[in-house]
Amino acid sequence: MTILCAGINHHIAPVEIRERFAVPTSDIPNVLASLRAIDGVQEAVVLSTCNRVEFYAASICPERALNGLRNYLHERTGAPDAPLYHHTTPQSVRHLFRVASGLDSMVLGETEILGQVKDAYSAASTNGSTRRTLNRLFQSAFRVAKSVRTETQITRGSTSVGAVAVELAGKIFGDLAHRRVMILGAGDTSERTARSLVSRGVRTVIVSNRTYERAARLAAEIGGMAIHFDHWHREFHEVDILISSTGAPHTILTAEKLAPIVRQRAGRPLFLIDLAVPRDIDPAVNKLEGVFLYDIDSLESIARRTLAVRQQEVERCERIIDGNVHTYLQWLRDSTADRPPFHSSANSHQTPNPAAI
Amino acid sequence: MERYWLVAASFCFLLSFGHTLYALGAGKFRPARFNLAAMIAGFLCGSAFLALRGQQIGACPITNLFEVLVFLSWSIVLIYLLVGPAYRISLMGAFTSPLVLVLLLIALIVPTDAPSTRISHNPWVESHAALSIIAYGAFGLGCIAGIMYLVQERQLKSRTASELLYNLPPITDLSAVNARLLFVGFVLLTIAFAAGIAAGLPVDNAKSATSLVIWAIYGIVLILRRTGRIAPRRIATLSVAVFILALITLPAIQALSVHP
Numbered sequence: 001m002t003i004l005c006a007g008i009n010h011h012i013a014p015v016e017i018r019e020r021f022a023v024p025t026s027d028i029p030n031v032l033a034s035l036r037a038i039d040g041v042q043e044a045v046v047l048s049t050c051n052r053v054e055f056y057a058a059s060i061c062p063e064r065a066l067n068g069l070r071n072y073l074h075e076r077t078g079a080p081d082a083p084l085y086h087h088t089t090p091q092s093v094r095h096l097f098r099v100a101s102g103l104d105s106m107v108l109g110e111t112e113i114l115g116q117v118k119d120a121y122s123a124a125s126t127n128g129s130t131r132r133t134l135n136r137l138f139q140s141a142f143r144v145a146k147s148v149r150t151e152t153q154i155t156r157g158s159t160s161v162g163a164v165a166v167e168l169a170g171k172i173f174g175d176l177a178h179r180r181v182m183i184l185g186a187g188d189t190s191e192r193t194a195r196s197l198v199s200r201g202v203r204t205v206i207v208s209n210r211t212y213e214r215a216a217r218l219a220a221e222i223g224g225m226a227i228h229f230d231h232w233h234r235e236f237h238e239v240d241i242l243i244s245s246t247g248a249p250h251t252i253l254t255a256e257k258l259a260p261i262v263r264q265r266a267g268r269p270l271f272l273i274d275l276a277v278p279r280d281i282d283p284a285v286n287k288l289e290g291v292f293l294y295d296i297d298s299l300e301s302i303a304r305r306t307l308a309v310r311q312q313e314v315e316r317c318e319r320i321i322d323g324n325v326h327t328y329l330q331w332l333r334d335s336t337a338d339r340p341p342f343h344s345s346a347n348s349h350q351t352p353n354p355a356a357i
Numbered sequence: 358m359e360r361y362w363l364v365a366a367s368f369c370f371l372l373s374f375g376h377t378l379y380a381l382g383a384g385k386f387r388p389a390r391f392n393l394a395a396m397i398a399g400f401l402c403g404s405a406f407l408a409l410r411g412q413q414i415g416a417c418p419i420t421n422l423f424e425v426l427v428f429l430s431w432s433i434v435l436i437y438l439l440v441g442p443a444y445r446i447s448l449m450g451a452f453t454s455p456l457v458l459v460l461l462l463i464a465l466i467v468p469t470d471a472p473s474t475r476i477s478h479n480p481w482v483e484s485h486a487a488l489s490i491i492a493y494g495a496f497g498l499g500c501i502a503g504i505m506y507l508v509q510e511r512q513l514k515s516r517t518a519s520e521l522l523y524n525l526p527p528i529t530d531l532s533a534v535n536a537r538l539l540f541v542g543f544v545l546l547t548i549a550f551a552a553g554i555a556a557g558l559p560v561d562n563a564k565s566a567t568s569l570v571i572w573a574i575y576g577i578v579l580i581l582r583r584t585g586r587i588a589p590r591r592i593a594t595l596s597v598a599v600f601i602l603a604l605i606t607l608p609a610i611q612a613l614s615v616h617p
Binding site: 153156157164168170171172173174266267269286289290292294298301302305306 | 509513514516518520522523525526527528529530532582585586587588589590591
């Protein structure tokens, strides 16, 4: 039995091409049925995310199945020039394990992909499109992804300014549900950071901007409350997290102004995120007890360091994957020992293959 | 013979601590399961020692400094296991095991296991002594939570996202745990004092005065926290300092203690 994988991803194709391959959730049963109808395909799974569309198949006639798959994609997308890669055993197995572990993702080590792979497998399994070969393959992929996640630091930390800020908020407050957030100056990064905080459970967001309409628009979008810029300091004493990016030419928050507010907080920590250049908040406030100030440089530096750590971890992840590929192939050989030997093709293409379709 | 159980307990705590150091060095720290298993094994060995020693002397095994140190380390692990999984998260076991190990090693190495002629069979006196030590176990764990708070706060202030930052719990949780443990210790110590008074133990001596001072400091810290007049960082610092003070004065208290 051979495992086939054909697809397109963010490495080789821009979104305008990828979107032609995308398979909506509602369409997956039909596509799975079409794949199973291809001559030589015994089992099939479709993985369709914003960054990749991949078709996995188990076949005892890989050449025929691959040709059928190409023809099917040609008909379905009408994109004969689209770059498309395909892998056969063992590269296809390794590829899936890498995908599930986040090693092939746009953001190295991201974990959302594992849930998407699980969903893809679940849809195929529910539609009766998988049997023992792909069942075992995907179960192995989930196990590998878990090992990679727990035994290495590939998922450690965050790699964007917004995500780093949210992670730090978690390390200060733990549960964010009852925290009050204030956005001072509705810039893009502060907006993204606020959205991330809301997605982590923050319910109270106050938005203040020099242009009130912009504050009101953002507040409406994220379910917050807009206030006039002149009134921000009135609400500030109840705030736990301040995201500031006002564009003011001088600091708007100094240690002298903050000290009495900190005393009133009765030990509650205050997290200040200064995204402005020039900075909005006097660096000296970080010396106040219970105040944690991060400016754009410190957040970016953490994000860069995290990415560097993740890149250093890739080798360890690959070793875990290698071991599991070997184990899976051993199982595949043993389980098909009484059948014709599987196609062990080295004919695997990692690079764009415009002629593939 | 029962000392072998103590050696085994020490070995378990050493294993927990060693594993943490190795895992941190290898950059693949996943503490919860192994540390918890090692701590439970160490606790069981410690329990076996105390049970055998108690059977041997026919009283609660806190009759000399050696037994007090063992009982104190056992109490710290007991509180650690009772406080619940939220408290055991991350490096908590790793921070607890070295403290317990040091206490046990002092007990094993320093020759303080002299038979006592002051063994009490009065249940009030035994309750007073045992509860006092368990209270100090809670204070000991409060001290560990305080150290963790100070380490995590330093990480956040320094703006360097090291490995420790990701493995330590949020400072708000550590602060809450720190205060909760001080409260538990304070309540236990208060009950222990009440038991001592019920037993008719004398209160006008240096031992009582020292204990009362420590009790009062913890009480004041808790009141100040309740009224929001002390920052979590200072509570953490005080919980470390007062416990070290209590540990230093423990031999003196033990020497001065009179069990009728």
